[in-house]
Amino acid sequence: MSKHTPARQSGLPIRLGQIADATAQLAKYLWDRVPLRGIHNPGHWLRPDDVVLADLRARLAALEDVLAGGFPASALGLQAVNLTGDFALLGLIEQWIDNWEDVLRGRKQPDPGLAIHVDDYRALKRAAKLFRQKGANPAAGAAAIAKPPGTAGRPAGPGDAGAAGAMDVTIAPQQKRFRIALSFPGEHRPFVEQVATRLAESVGFDKVLYDKFHEAEFARPNLDTHLQRLYHDETDLIAVFLCAEYEQKKWCGLEWRAIRDLINGPQAATVMLLRFDKSEIPGMFPTDGYVWIGDRTPDDIANLILERLRINAEGAVAHGKSTA
Numbered sequence: 001m002s003k004h005t006p007a008r009q010s011g012l013p014i015r016l017g018q019i020a021d022a023t024a025q026l027a028k029y030l031w032d033r034v035p036l037r038g039i040h041n042p043g044h045w046l047r048p049d050d051v052v053l054a055d056l057r058a059r060l061a062a063l064e065d066v067l068a069g070g071f072p073a074s075a076l077g078l079q080a081v082n083l084t085g086d087f088a089l090l091g092l093i094e095q096w097i098d099n100w101e102d103v104l105r106g107r108k109q110p111d112p113g114l115a116i117h118v119d120d121y122r123a124l125k126r127a128a129k130l131f132r133q134k135g136a137n138p139a140a141g142a143a144a145i146a147k148p149p150g151t152a153g154r155p156a157g158p159g160d161a162g163a164a165g166a167m168d169v170t171i172a173p174q175q176k177r178f179r180i181a182l183s184f185p186g187e188h189r190p191f192v193e194q195v196a197t198r199l200a201e202s203v204g205f206d207k208v209l210y211d212k213f214h215e216a217e218f219a220r221p222n223l224d225t226h227l228q229r230l231y232h233d234e235t236d237l238i239a240v241f242l243c244a245e246y247e248q249k250k251w252c253g254l255e256w257r258a259i260r261d262l263i264n265g266p267q268a269a270t271v272m273l274l275r276f277d278k279s280e281i282p283g284m285f286p287t288d289g290y291v292w293i294g295d296r297t298p299d300d301i302a303n304l305i306l307e308r309l310r311i312n313a314e315g316a317v318a319h320g321k322s323t324a
Contacts, residue, residue, distance in 0.1 A: 016131045019063070020129075020132040021128075022059070023127050024125070026124055027128060030093075031121055033048075033052050034056065035116075036117065036121060037117045048100050053104075064090065176234045176236050177207075177235070178207055178236065181208075181209035181210075181230065181231055181237070182195070182196055182208070183231070183239070183241065183246075186245075188245070188276060191293075192210075195301050195302045196210040199302050199306065203309075227251075236309065237270055237272060237305070237309050238259055238270060240273050242274065242284070263283070269312055272308050274290060275292055
């Protein structure tokens, strides 16, 4: 790993911008090409090849180079995001590359423990956002860094970079097990899965009720009643993706029963309606507000859901509700 030289304060915003770019590029490559432990994603079951390892090492070296360009860890808040130092994130990635190179060259057998966790990817995304924010406001301290829920023992950071314009929801108090639940028909899974991923990057994969994030838990008898309880009692905000297929699907119907009970009671604000089309949905009325998805991107929809989560949280604080 590269060693840091004494701090030079001139050009700090430019340097931080370079660090942010290199960090974001490393994070993106992890997500696109590297099997990540702790999430079901397209690369989960793949083993890396020489090209992936070489490309990843190049991106790691690029980040180390800009980190070594004149600013110690303490000047950048790096200690808080655990990128440098013994057994820290960049060292773990470097060790993972070394181990897989040994495997590919026949020097050792694959070890199931040789894995980069999805939280490592999230830590890099959060770090990239921190550096970009510090570049815009170099006087900003590292006090804003907050360890996200569900990352005990993992690298921590200030919030997630996510997609461009993603909102910081660190002020939103968590009241229940899940921050956000998604209710949708399978026909729209490709779109909704992108939304789920963007949301999880901001609030944590374990805090988003999306089936692919909880496959082991959902492989159980009586899943119908279990899901209804999670939607009804264990979620701060439910995003419902309505369309013609939604009304026809058995599982959507089960979820909709729990959601309708919330709508009909004092917790109606915990439901956010979104529409792919204008199909008639039993229980909805012309006076019910909704987001028209239309040509909006998954990033756009994720940002709106995060905005609603923040609005609900601010309303709960204003009314003195418990945030335990």
